[in-house]
Amino acid sequence: MLGLFVGLSRYGFARPLFEQHRARIVDFLEEAGLDVPIPADPAQYAEEADALTQQLTLAAVERSAELGQFMYVGASSVLDASMRAGGVVESDDLRDVIVGMLDRFVLAGSQLYERFLVEVAREREGAGPRVLIDHVLSPALRLLRDLIEPLDVDPHTCFVAMPFKPPYAAYFGTFYRPLASALESTALRMWGGLSGEDYVDLMLRSCAAAAP
Numbered sequence: 001m002l003g004l005f006v007g008l009s010r011y012g013f014a015r016p017l018f019e020q021h022r023a024r025i026v027d028f029l030e031e032a033g034l035d036v037p038i039p040a041d042p043a044q045y046a047e048e049a050d051a052l053t054q055q056l057t058l059a060a061v062e063r064s065a066e067l068g069q070f071m072y073v074g075a076s077s078v079l080d081a082s083m084r085a086g087g088v089v090e091s092d093d094l095r096d097v098i099v100g101m102l103d104r105f106v107l108a109g110s111q112l113y114e115r116f117l118v119e120v121a122r123e124r125e126g127a128g129p130r131v132l133i134d135h136v137l138s139p140a141l142r143l144l145r146d147l148i149e150p151l152d153v154d155p156h157t158c159f160v161a162m163p164f165k166p167p168y169a170a171y172f173g174t175f176y177r178p179l180a181s182a183l184e185s186t187a188l189r190m191w192g193g194l195s196g197e198d199y200v201d202l203m204l205r206s207c208a209a210a211a212p
Contacts, residue, residue: 001191002028002067003074004140006056009042010049011082014133018042024191031173032067034059073101077113077143078136081120085131107147116143141198151209159210160189185211 005021008014014021022045025038036059038052039045045052053075061068080094095113102109119139127135160176162168172189180187188210190203 001074001144002056002060003071003076004078004137004144005191006053006071007075007078007082008133008137010046011131011133012046013082013131013135014137015042017133018045027169029056031177032060032063034063069101069104073098074140074144077116078140081117081136081139082131084117085120085124085135102147107150112143112146115146116140137194138198141194141202145198145202145205148205148209153211154186154209155211156185157188157210158183158185159207160187162189 002025005025009018009021009025022038022040029036029038034056036052036056039048057068057072057075060071076094076098080089080098083089095117099109099113102113116139119142120136123135123139124131158180160172160180162172162176172187176189177187188206190199190206
């Protein structure tokens with residue numbers, strides 16, 4: 001999800017949700033202890049997007065190699081899909097890198113990623129020349145759901161259902177995570193700034209992977 005928001009936020013078609021997506025990027029970085037400033041102006045963000053993505057990936061890798069790799073997969077997937085939706089892709093180099101990273105985690109990378117690209121193309125059918133955020137976002141959420149589908153229930157993970165509005169959003173870092181840690185567990189919550197059927201499917205699958 002971090003990579004998904006980082007990748008989408010550069011595009012004009014995602015600008016209506018820029019403030020919400022940026023807020024969740026900032027929240028996550030604070031929770032993970034990553035000190036990377038995120039431009040508040042969408043035009044500045046778009047201008048610095050490539051350098052910022054690289055900086056965030058490196059910072060994430062320092063925190064956790066796995067976190068860095070999946071952040072890269074998320075950001076690169078929406079970049080690849082957005083370019084394809086706009087008709088500007090000339091090679092499959094980026095696709096091959098993403099598939100290779102997924103395969104290293106034994107996640108049927110080629111099958112899942114091809115399905116993702118097919119769904120992006122299907123979302124674009126009959127939509128005219130404009131690329132809309134749902135053309136990329138909905139398939140990306142389904143890709144993430146498919147990636148976590150094989151996961152077994154983790155007895156050391158608990159799912160936290162909570163509002164994202166102040167003051168409740170801050171409680172995740174100050175109360176829920178420390179409480180879960182004290183119980184030898186890891187707190188998991190969903191991301192704000194999203195809604196819709198695909199998001200609900202992802203949320204339910206995330207709940208199912210946490211301890212009952």
